[in-house]
Amino acid sequence: MTKSKFKQFVDFLLRNNFVIAPQFNVEGVLHLNELKDSADLYLGSQLPLDSWKWYIAPPYQQMFEYKGDKMQETLTKIKSQIFLGVSILDMQALTLLNQVFERDPYYQEIKKKTIVIGTSLVPEENFYQFFENFEENKLEHLQFDIFLAVQKTGYKIYSGSEDGQRLLDKFGYKDYQHIEYAGPIREEGLDKQMVEVMDGMQNYHDQKIWDGLNERCIQCGKCTIACPVCFCFRMYDQANLEKDTGARNRCWDTCFYNEFTQVAGAAPAAPKYRLMNTTAQKIYFWYEHHFVRTPATFSLPGCVGCGRCSRTCPANIDIFTTIKDILAARTKGQAKNKK
Amino acid sequence: MINEYKTYPCKILKIEPEGVDSKNFTLTPPYKGFSFTPGQYVMVSIPGFGEGAISISSDMNEKKFFQLTVREVGTLTSEMHKKKKGDTLGIRGPYGRPFPIKAAKGKNILIVVGGCGIPPIRPLILDATKNPNKYKKVYVFYGAKNEDVLFFTKEYPKWKKVCDLNIALENPKTKKYQKGMVTSLFDVKKIPTDAIAYVCGPPIMYKFVIAKMIDQGLKPENIFMSLERHMDCAQGVCQHCAIGPYYVCKDGPVFSYAELMNFKSWLSPI
Numbered sequence: 001m002t003k004s005k006f007k008q009f010v011d012f013l014l015r016n017n018f019v020i021a022p023q024f025n026v027e028g029v030l031h032l033n034e035l036k037d038s039a040d041l042y043l044g045s046q047l048p049l050d051s052w053k054w055y056i057a058p059p060y061q062q063m064f065e066y067k068g069d070k071m072q073e074t075l076t077k078i079k080s081q082i083f084l085g086v087s088i089l090d091m092q093a094l095t096l097l098n099q100v101f102e103r104d105p106y107y108q109e110i111k112k113k114t115i116v117i118g119t120s121l122v123p124e125e126n127f128y129q130f131f132e133n134f135e136e137n138k139l140e141h142l143q144f145d146i147f148l149a150v151q152k153t154g155y156k157i158y159s160g161s162e163d164g165q166r167l168l169d170k171f172g173y174k175d176y177q178h179i180e181y182a183g184p185i186r187e188e189g190l191d192k193q194m195v196e197v198m199d200g201m202q203n204y205h206d207q208k209i210w211d212g213l214n215e216r217c218i219q220c221g222k223c224t225i226a227c228p229v230c231f232c233f234r235m236y237d238q239a240n241l242e243k244d245t246g247a248r249n250r251c252w253d254t255c256f257y258n259e260f261t262q263v264a265g266a267a268p269a270a271p272k273y274r275l276m277n278t279t280a281q282k283i284y285f286w287y288e289h290h291f292v293r294t295p296a297t298f299s300l301p302g303c304v305g306c307g308r309c310s311r312t313c314p315a316n317i318d319i320f321t322t323i324k325d326i327l328a329a330r331t332k333g334q335a336k337n338k339k
Numbered sequence: 340m341i342n343e344y345k346t347y348p349c350k351i352l353k354i355e356p357e358g359v360d361s362k363n364f365t366l367t368p369p370y371k372g373f374s375f376t377p378g379q380y381v382m383v384s385i386p387g388f389g390e391g392a393i394s395i396s397s398d399m400n401e402k403k404f405f406q407l408t409v410r411e412v413g414t415l416t417s418e419m420h421k422k423k424k425g426d427t428l429g430i431r432g433p434y435g436r437p438f439p440i441k442a443a444k445g446k447n448i449l450i451v452v453g454g455c456g457i458p459p460i461r462p463l464i465l466d467a468t469k470n471p472n473k474y475k476k477v478y479v480f481y482g483a484k485n486e487d488v489l490f491f492t493k494e495y496p497k498w499k500k501v502c503d504l505n506i507a508l509e510n511p512k513t514k515k516y517q518k519g520m521v522t523s524l525f526d527v528k529k530i531p532t533d534a535i536a537y538v539c540g541p542p543i544m545y546k547f548v549i550a551k552m553i554d555q556g557l558k559p560e561n562i563f564m565s566l567e568r569h570m571d572c573a574q575g576v577c578q579h580c581a582i583g584p585y586y587v588c589k590d591g592p593v594f595s596y597a598e599l600m601n602f603k604s605w606l607s608p609i
Contacts, residue, residue, distance in 0.1 A: 063344055064344070064345075066386035066387070068386070069348060069386060069426075069427050069429070070386075071345075071346060071384075071386060071429065073342055073345065100576060101576070103341075103343060103574070104576070105340040105341070105342045108340055109340075202583075202584075202601075202602075231576070231578075232577055232578040232579070233571065233572070233576075233577050234571055234577070234579075235344075235389065235390065235571045235572070235577075236389060237386060237387050237388060237389045239387050244386075244387070246386065246387055248344075248384075248386070248389075250571075253571075253577070253578075253579070255578065260569070260579060261568070261569050261579065262569055263413075263567055263568065263569050264412040264413030264416065273412075273413075275542075275568065275569075285581070288581070288583065289578060289581065292583060292584050293578075293581055293583070293584050293585075293586075296584035297575070297584070
């Protein structure tokens with residue numbers, strides 16, 4: 001697809017759809033917003049500060065409404081949406097979220113109405129080695145509807161679902177190739193880097209790394225908001241002004257907050273009801289989620305290497321440095337074991 | 340698509356006090372075919388006050404009702420305590436991996452409980468009283484603060500027929516029970532080393548109890564512990580209950596010590 005044809009395709013999408021795409025705001029920060037003019041679309045290797053989870057696993061969702069003791073499932077009308085310009089790293093994140101929420105009716109309702117148009121663009125600095133070079137055979141392990149492989153003069157087009165095919169057919173573009181989703185796990189087995197970091201965390205624990213982070217992290221939780229694969233949520237009931245009515249909702253949660261592991265009592269209750277109390281414990285838990293728990297549960301990396309957490313961290317904690325430290329502790333530990 | 344967050348109304352058939360600060364709720368089953376295994380829990384919901392994970396404390400062979408024994412500690416449990424006979428509670432579940440009871444058939448069993456850790460274990464004891472020949476010998480070590488917070492006292496004569504029931508109280512008011520922590524019972528009773536142990540109590544208890552058990556020659560793979568964590572989804576998604584690679588809500592709440600001993604984070608993260 002030539003660049004001019006692609007512009008026509010974007011205009012075609014904008015005519016009847018709610019399209020979300022990366023755009024620079026007035027302050028020059030790349031954000032995800034509704035695209036109204038194809039000229040505002042940014043398709044490049046820079047990643048937007050927001051991740052797509054804002055639109056597929058939104059920060060706040062009503063789950064039930066109640067009146068007295070009766071609870072009624074909330075059926076919100078979901079608007080169809082198109083994600084345009086999803087980096088291959090973020091596609092990996094969406095593929096993981098699809099796995100995590102495969103039995104979640106609220107997520108699936110939104111997913112059903114979402115078309116994902118990915119691109120092969122990745123930021124220059126990312127440590128997720130698997131996507132350093134784009135190759136066609138990597139596509140069959142990602143979930144998408146349409147994919148734009150960047151070439152010198154335009155894009156090579158792939159479809160990844162029937163919805164994607166229908167959309168391209170409707171636009172009148174036939175020169176695409178279909179890729180059938182083959183599940184998230186690749187033929188060559190588990191991601192090498194993922195296995196190494198997991199082994200490092202589980203078997204070569206280096207307390208110095210966490211004590212160091214304990215000094216620097218301010219427990220603000222910005223990394224959990226920025227991360228495309230941080231999906232923790234909290235469920236809570238919100239009463240209406242009218243007596244005995246209200247709703248059961250869920251919203252994003254952050255493992256850095258004190259209430260996260262609190263088993264009983266009001267929010268500021270004594271630490272005896274909490275399992276995590278120090279910053280080191282909390283940040284370790286965050287790394288454990290991404291580098292131990294997610295790989296153990298889904299055989300997929302729990303970090304796509306987008307670096308959003310490092311960009312937003314007010315204390316300048318760099319995930320790439322921490323990963324290097326974990327791997328270094330592993331190498332050191334292995335050498336010691338050999339002796 | 341099935342919404343697994345949906346709760347089912349259960350009518351309260353009976354409320355009995357257990358100790359001074361706890362109550363035993365007898366409820367109708369949430370749906371037809373509801374059954375559970377000792378160690379499993381349900382999510383209890385009261386609209387406006389949220390949900391909480393509560394272990395089932397009744398006999399698993401009983402099909403007409405099930406019971407929850409709850410101490411008043413937080414927002415939801417205080418609201419539960421205000422409920423009266425005939426009111427309803429929202430229930431979803433049962434969830435979680437139960438105590439492995441089949442493996443214990445014909446073997447010696449050691450049950451160690453502290454404080455309100457006894458309700459999740461009670462189904463096991465009731466099962467043993469109903470089937471006296473199922474297990475070789477059942478030892479129960481029960482530790483509590485004082486006589487006021489002992490649960491299920493009326494049932495002790497029945498329990499004693501099949502169990503070797505030993506109680507230690509931290510600050511006893513009478514001379515009826517031994518004074519001390521639950522660990523002091525290990526100095527009085529010798530436990531066969533081939534016993535399968537089931538433990539439930541406050542986090543601090545595990546550290547000392549497990550040390551005693553290992554000391555007496557019990558194997559880590561034969562020690563099973565039920566853990567308590569904050570849970571929201573009960574399906575291994577929301578992350579609140581996670582320990583190392585496990586989710587207490589779906590991989591637990593019962594774990595063998597062998598599964599957890601290598602993770603620094605099972606008692607507190609690091």
